[in-house]
Amino acid sequence: MSDNAARVRSTDGGEAGGHRPGPLATVPAEPGSAKPDPILVVDHLTKSFGGLRAVRVDHLEVQRGTITALIGPNGAGKSTFFNQVSGFDRPDSGGWTFEGHPLAGKPAYQIARMGMVRTFQLTKALMRLTALENLMLGATGQSGERFLPAIVRSWRSQEKDVQRRAEELLDRFNLTRMRDEFAGSMSGGQRKLLEMARALMVHPTMIMLDEPMSGVNPALTQSLLGHIQALRDDGMTIILVEHDMDVVMGISDWVVCFAEGEVIAEGRPRDIQSTQAVIDAYLGSRTGDQHDVLEAEQ
Structure with missing residues (x-):
């Protein structure tokens, strides 16, 4: 049995630490459960690659102002699902709404402008730009990017505001010295x-984090977790794909488990750790030679 799989069984599922169940306290722990105030609603979303069904989500709702974790074994469809709803890939069928607005068919940049932004497992920082320049580049609606304002230099006051916000975010994420x-x-x-700070330059209402702890040394892990919780406490909605069960059980308000492209379970951390379908997905349902399949999704 892998260490992470063992944690599915053994991690304390109480509401201490980072958990803040709030409006989710009475929501049934079952796939497709309705949420009191969903910000994202997905219906009949499917995606296949040849004969491989990567995603088939009948119905999923994400509660506003919470941290929702997507978990599942390698190849379960978590990152593919992320790519569909964020506009980086097109589903075969189905639809989804964000803040009540249909998003099917919209490109990623339009979805980001509507307030849904994402990060990637492999960071997309522009290596030959400074930290400040990376953040300033992330701001949207900059008049200097249009021909006429660029000529008459009417963008200078706006650029000062953009720089001020970028420097505030550098300070918030303890990156001022960089x-x-x-x-x-x-x-x-x-x-x-x-990358997390750059995503905030567009003033999002929901941020999607794809394995935010991947490749992060232990000294920065707690800092990242603290920032994610602080964003939630400020009213932002967080969805994260994560394979580290200590992180998932310690920080999430709600957990959604994928297996073979489908949502097989969802609930509070304490519900998930005792759900047989989740244990079977990670360990295999056979009682004999169980396979260690809990690896980071590629």
Whole structure:
């Protein structure tokens, strides 16, 4: 049995630490359960690659202002699902709404402008730009990017506001000392913080984090967790794909488990750790030679 699989069984599922169940306290722990105030609603979403069915989600709702974790064994469809709803890939069928607005068919940049942004497991920092420049580039609606305002230089006051916000975010994520350093000189953990800060430049209402702890050294893990909780406490909705069960059980308000492209279970952390379908998905339902399939989804 892998260490992470064991934690599915043994991690304390109480509401201490980072949990804040709030409106989810009375929601049934079952796939497709309705939420009191969903910000994201997905219906009949499917995606196949040749003969492989990667995603088939009949119905899923994400509660506003909470941290929702997506878990599941390698190849379960978590990252593919992320790519569909964030506009980076097109599903075969189905639809989804964000803040009540249909998103099917919209490109990623339009979805981001509507307030749903995402990060990637492999960071997308521009290595030959400084930390400050990376953040400023993430701001949307900059008039200097249009031809006429660029000529008459009417963008200067706006750029000062953009720079001010970028510097505030550098300070929030403890990256001020890296302000003028190239992103390529930063550690993997620092680039994770930088990417999260850059996502906030568009003033999102929901942020999707794809394995935020992957490649992060232990010294920065707690810092990242603290920032994620702080964003939730500020009213932002967080969805994260994560394979580290200590992180999932310690920080999540709600957990959704994928297996073979489908949602097989969802609930509070304490519900998930005792759900037989989740244990079977990670360990295999056979009682004899169980396979260790709990690896990070590629």
